[in-house]
Amino acid sequence: QQQVKQSPQSLIVQKGGISIINCAYENTAFDYFPWYQQFPGKGPALLIAIRPDVSEKKEGRFTISFNKSAKQFSLHIMDSQPGDSATYFCAARGFSGGYNKLIFGAGTRLAVHP
Amino acid sequence: GAGVSQSPSNKVTEKGKDVELRCDPISGHTALYWYRQSLGQGLEFLIYFQGNSAPDKSGLPSDRFSAERTGGSVSTLTIQRTQQEDSAVYLCASSSRLENSPLHFGNGTRLTVT
Numbered sequence: 001q002q003q004v005k006q007s008p009q010s011l012i013v014q015k016g017g018i019s020i021i022n023c024a025y026e027n028t029a030f031d032y033f034p035w036y037q038q039f040p041g042k043g044p045a046l047l048i049a050i051r052p053d054v055s056e057k058k059e060g061r062f063t064i065s066f067n068k069s070a071k072q073f074s075l076h077i078m079d080s081q082p083g084d085s086a087t088y089f090c091a092a093r094g095f096s097g098g099y100n101k102l103i104f105g106a107g108t109r110l111a112v113h114p
Numbered sequence: 115g116a117g118v119s120q121s122p123s124n125k126v127t128e129k130g131k132d133v134e135l136r137c138d139p140i141s142g143h144t145a146l147y148w149y150r151q152s153l154g155q156g157l158e159f160l161i162y163f164q165g166n167s168a169p170d171k172s173g174l175p176s177d178r179f180s181a182e183r184t185g186g187s188v189s190t191l192t193i194q195r196t197q198q199e200d201s202a203v204y205l206c207a208s209s210s211r212l213e214n215s216p217l218h219f220g221n222g223t224r225l226t227v228t
Binding site for chain 2: 006032034036041042043044045046049089091101102103104105106107
């Protein structure tokens with residue numbers, strides 16, 4: 001079953017705090033795990049991504065932690081800012097037929113309060 | 115350069131009518147995807163086109179949904195005999211052939227079936 005479970009559904013964080021969003025997957029054939037950020041009225045945009053051969057990837061204030069044995073990965077946003085308020089989607093790629101078919105989680109609506 | 119363009123941005127239609135949604139991908143991108151985003155839901159995969167290969171239609175929810183891609187560029191998603199449950203934001207994305215190439219999303223078409 002190709003499925004990605006994401007939690008929490010919504011998250012409120014104070015400015016300067018750490019935002020943590022978690023995802024779990026079932027299919028061990030998934031080989032690429034991106035996070036997308038979506039602002040209201042816009043399409044999602046790639047934020048950061050990780051391959052399963054590394055346990056952590058950091059880009060600025062955004063970090064992905066990956067636990068292959070538990071089939072879980074998470075997004076950490078350090079020093080959260082009001083401008084980070086958006087919906088975040090985790091995804092996993094099922095490399096079926098040689099293409100980037102992404103299976104998305106249900107999304108997390110993040111609100112960062114000043 | 116221009117991003118992925120979708121039209122119309124909003125569409126209100128009566129139950130039972132047919133609708134056509136258009137997607138102009140980024141020039142040179144060989145892969146084109148359609149996703150559906152319902153209120154509070156994640157991104158549901160609908161269909162995928164890659165070059166001249168047969169499309170992956172595995173996500174189309176019923177035979178009322180169809181899509182075509184002419185000349186390897188513009189794509190049209192058609193919903194026949196629309197139902198209220200078809201109300202959602204329909205997102206189009208394109209990507210290059212490169213492995214791990216990100217999906218570039220348009221801003222979507224918000225479809226409301228009354």
